[in-house]
Amino acid sequence: MTTPAVGIRGVTKRFGDVVAVDNIDLDITDGEFFSLLGPSGCGKTTTLRMIAGLEYPTEGSITIHGEEMGLRPPNKRPVNTVFQSYALFPHMTVAGNVAFGLQMQKISEDETNRRVGEAIDLVRLSGMENRRPGMLSGGQQQRVALARALVNRPEVLLLDEPLGALDLKLRQAMQLELKEIQREVGITFVYVTHDQEEALTMSDRIAVMNDGQLLQVAPSEEIYERPNTRFVAEFIGETNLITGTVSEPGVVKLEDGSLVRARTHSAAGTAVTLNLRPEKIDLHNTEETIPEHFNKLSGTISRRLYFGDSLFYEVNFGHTIVDAREENRPGRQRFEEGAPIVAAFHPDSAQALTE
């Protein structure tokens, strides 16, 4: 295996009695877009700050391309950070901000000017060089922060919720732009966010954190399709968690005694939670239209919500209420509240979780 861009070994960070990061191990591959995802206070920002050298681990080792960082100060590390609030220097122009890192590294003036120009072009801010950060919009400030970090050609770029302060439309546009820039420059991005959608859209791999621990590290699709714990399943996207017991390999018995086929490797008798995403459920009037190998559960619609692009149904199965989501497409049948229905889902869509 090649040397990881960032290697984290047994890293713990304590603030007094509070354990912010609890003995984590993590390898971030060179050139990948890696996201640290979790609720606020889960330790993701602390982890990022430890890579940057803005905090030192209480215990453990952090390497960048194999080199031990130890207690090295941030200015001696080959990484740069895009801060949550951008942290642009208000007393300097856009060009001054972007040039700062190069000037501190005593790069020649000619090269500094050239690279600053390139970086400003890269983030499409040409013509704004002499403005002060205070005169820029949030999105523009965000790009200055990005240019200011990228201009130094760091081995790893650390981004701390960089899009958090932007409104939805701008955030979505910036997500694409960030991803494109990352492909263009080929630098390893370590991206901290609490927005699961953002993480799914942008990342090659995601690490889900909670309470200072890494719950799952996997490619985006795997995190969504095959979460390994209830926490990950619930945190990423919307889902239904249905309790049951494994009755025989591949079959789970629900609380009302009905049997469904599901993805499980647990032995018979194990208590499990079925993870079933709303969009994986198809609603039908009768069983006849449902393919043979699908699971079928009868229930009634207890509520319908119109979301524009989709319709949300709350389906009452007696022992549990499940959310189902149907895309709002022409020809799709709509169900009224109170209507009896049969819900169908593929056995692979239902995943039995034990933790």
Add this chain to the structure above:
Amino acid sequence: MTAKADGPVTAELEARAEKAESRRGLFLALPSYIYLLFLFALPLVIIGVYSFASRSRTGMPKLEAWNLDSITKLFTDDLVRSIFARSLIVAVLTTTFCLLVGYPFAYYIATRSEKMRNLLLVFVMIPFWTNFLVRTYAWRVLLGEDGLITELGRFLNLWDSMLFTLPAVYIGLIYGFLPFMVLPLYAAIERLDWSLIEAARDLYASGWEAFRKVTLPLTKQGIIAGSILVFIPSLGAYVTPDILGGAKTTLIGNYVVNQFLTARNWPLGSSVSMAIMVVMLIATIWYFRSGAKTL
């Protein structure tokens, strides 16, 4: 109230309501206006007028035979000029020293935990609970023949009693005005966005470079405010040099008092007072301007 509280609003009614609002504001400020007019602006005008007045044979100021004699004296009289120069140097050095000592201290306070910060700020302000005159007399004891500081200097073989010398005046002024430097500096440093320092460190700045390129320029408002708050009272200082200084260390403030109370030369005292104010004004404006540019 001018308008009926109920009923729809028209542009005219809105304008009237706004006018009433601003009249209420003036009413609140009126006591201060009156106070400033009678106790600040009027005396200033009197001083200004007396600068051009003449004196009777007994020294009584006379509001006739207007002349420029006392103004001319500011530029020609060697004594006035040397005292003025000495006062300027004292004020500049006191300000510089307060800044050099005050900045690190203010930085230290601003970077403590909140509890510690408040405690330290109380310590900075405790001296104000005692009368300035009393505190200055206390220095007279400390710096005097058998004073603690004198004894220490003799023990170390470094200095003897400094009382009635220029160093004593410096000690007294710096002691008295340091809080005026520390407090605005503290306010400026405390307001600083620390993520900017982190950003600078992240962008390869050493601790010192981050301070020089980010902390210092972003706290310049505090530096300017503190410097002005120290410079102005230092230039016009009277009590400290009067109590701790000697005849050879007369500063401009003492000179003014002498003109009014001893020499009975009101026109000269007035014109020197005006000159001090002009110098303060010029220095302040210059400092603001250059501060805005260079820092």
